[in-house]
Amino acid sequence: MTTLSLVIWFTLVGIVLTLYLTFFTWYLWPALMRKSHCAWCWQSLHLIRWYPRGWSSTICGRHERQLRAQSAARRARRLDAATRPPAEVQA
Numbered sequence: 001m002t003t004l005s006l007v008i009w010f011t012l013v014g015i016v017l018t019l020y021l022t023f024f025t026w027y028l029w030p031a032l033m034r035k036s037h038c039a040w041c042w043q044s045l046h047l048i049r050w051y052p053r054g055w056s057s058t059i060c061g062r063h064e065r066q067l068r069a070q071s072a073a074r075r076a077r078r079l080d081a082a083t084r085p086p087a088e089v090q091a
């Protein structure tokens with residue numbers, strides 16, 4: 001191995017690694033922003049006091065599923081209460 005081939009090899013490895021990290025970050029960036037800006041995550045970590053005021057809050061997938069399940073249960077309870085016949089009054 002000559003010095004020139006080592007220089008070429010390290011240059012190619014550097015270029016490939018840079019491209020890999022660029023595309024990996026580009027691919028993961030929306031998920032990272034969604035997760036890092038989730039106000040419910042900050043709340044569950046007891047860090048909501050330090051949530052930056054300038055950020056518009058988003059919701060991560062886990063908390064979105066949790067809130068959807070809660071609202072579906074609330075809706076089912078409300079529907080059940082509305083369709084149940086009124087209780088008879090004992091005289």
Ligand SMILES: [Zn+2]
Nearest residue numbers: 038041060063
């Ligand atoms: Zn979250």
